[in-house]
Amino acid sequence: MKKLIEKHRKLGLKVTPQRLAILKYLDGNKNHPSAEDIFREIKKEYPTVSFATVYNTLQALRDKGEINEVTIDWEKKHYDPNPKPHHHIICTECNKIGDVFKDYSEALRLPGNIAEEFKPVRNHINFYGVCRDCQKKEKRRN
Amino acid sequence: MKKLIEKHRKLGLKVTPQRLAILKYLDGNKNHPSAEDIFREIKKEYPTVSFATVYNTLQALRDKGEINEVTIDWEKKHYDPNPKPHHHIICTECNKIGDVFKDYSEALRLPGNIAEEFKPVRNHINFYGVCRDCQKKEKRRN
DNA sequence: TTCCAAGTTTAGAATAATTCTAAATTAGGA
DNA sequence: TCCTAATTTAGAATTATTCTAAACTTGGAA
Known part of the structure; x- marks a missing residue:
């Protein structure tokens, strides 16, 4: 709490009550909230x-x-308070998002022809799949 | 031309003049046009x-x-007439998009913990970089 | 060739996330 | 305590995309 405030003051951000509420809501949050999710929460x-x-x-x-x-x-942006680069997986049924903490960078060399056209800076992998809950629902339907 | 028409009839799509114009515009197009790019072209x-x-x-x-x-x-969706799965790179300066034809799937195994939560179905890698033209512009500025 | 149902086109309105605006307020250093 | 630069606010604006409902076409069948 104190740390949150100090940290953000040092970044040159004025710590208003609204901001603090947003910071607290995000801190450690693994749900990948959207702006609206955050808005609704802070509005309380x-x-x-x-x-x-x-x-x-x-x-x-x-x-x-x-x-x-x-x-x-x-559909919309989501926000992840974990600033460490990582990848994501999204459920194609319910849009739930999960984190993928693995460094694939060694494997992600660009083919020569495209490396001539672009100087790569970073990359991000989107995985698409079905989450546990939606797998269960699928089974029920069959 | 004839082939384009036949191909799409077989898919169960009625071939209207507007559609045919869109099909022709997309056929072999490597520019990743947006809906508006296509709209403007067909409007002519x-x-x-x-x-x-x-x-x-x-x-x-x-x-x-x-x-x-x-x-x-x-900002907006782009459309790629190449139906073969492949990846993309985008210039962070001018948004130009390039194709990355390489199969990385072997390397893209999910870590165990997340594989328990999601059954992966497909993936797509977004590369971010700077294209040749924008690299030149950068140099000129310095 | 003619007919017709299903699919397609159209103009314009609707939607939804995000950004902008300009006036009022506030944080926090001096 | 003051002051200025940053922030907040309500609401309007923006932008890509989707929807609507009426008019029109396509292409298979008679």
């Missing part, structure tokens, strides 16, 4: 909070490298 | 064509597996 404590505040804060945190924008869901 | 020949037609056709083709939706650009 600060009923007048606006979407702009949520987006502003998320952008500031992203620019400071504190959070990752997750773009595996075409 | 069919000034009353609507976005709905472009999107309908693209969806039909996608559902038949004839084209791939490319989602590497968060």
